[in-house]
Amino acid sequence: MRMTWTRLFFIFLIGFVAFHYLTQREIVHGPGVLVAEEPYQRSLGSAATQTINDFQVTPLARFSIRARVLASKDYYFGREADLSPVDLALGWGRMSDETVLQNINISQAGRFYYWRVNAFPIPREEIESHSANMHMIPADANVKKALQNIRVGNVVQLHGYLVEARTADGWRWKSSLTRDDTGYGACELVLVESIEVS
Secondary structure (H helix, E strand, O other): OOOOHHHHHHHHHHHHHHHHHHHHOOOOOOOOOOOOOOOEEEEOOOOOOEEEOOEEEEEEEEEEEEEEEEEEEEOOOOHHHHHOOEEEEEEOHHHHOHHHHOOOEEEEEOOEEEEEOOOOOOOHHHHHHOEEEEEEEEOOHHHHHHHHOOOOOOEEEEEEEEEEEEOOOOOEEEOOOOOOOOOOOOOEEEEEEEEEEO
16 A cells, blocks of 8 residues: 555654654653762963954853753854854752752743752752853854753763853853852853763
8 A cells, every 4th residue: 555645744753753752852860969079160361362153252261060961952043142052051969969850840041041949959059059051152063063962961071161252342241250149140151162971
């Protein structure tokens, strides 16, 4: 019996949904802290500004982090997306522990990371100081591809710089330089030179 276009379409659709689910579903690790170490940051005396997609990008601090991916969101529109196409919400310490995270509802929107709890599994201050939304600036095409293929639950190791970006018309986007702040301006703007994903 000859297969109809409708049947072929539904087979393709089912295959696409299954592929997307298998490649994008959250990675579950089980209980326990996955990342014990704190992010590394070192101030720079001075650093050369470089041009990335018509943005003048100036390093502010050397930065490395190993963390669990709590959420990931791609951005396609707007000036910020031309520089930073991916945001990662990252957690370390007890914010990388499955038993803690299963009690926290996490989402991203509008370049912010949001969390909500019914009851605090750890103190509020620890949630705020051991997780952050970070705007990722890929240094090259390979880093960009790796960032866009990250899944929730991956453990990532990032090396690069916290930066400030400017344009000729006066627009400015500056990274936070501390993990203890919250709200507007608290996100890190990270120029990612290398990335390892596990």
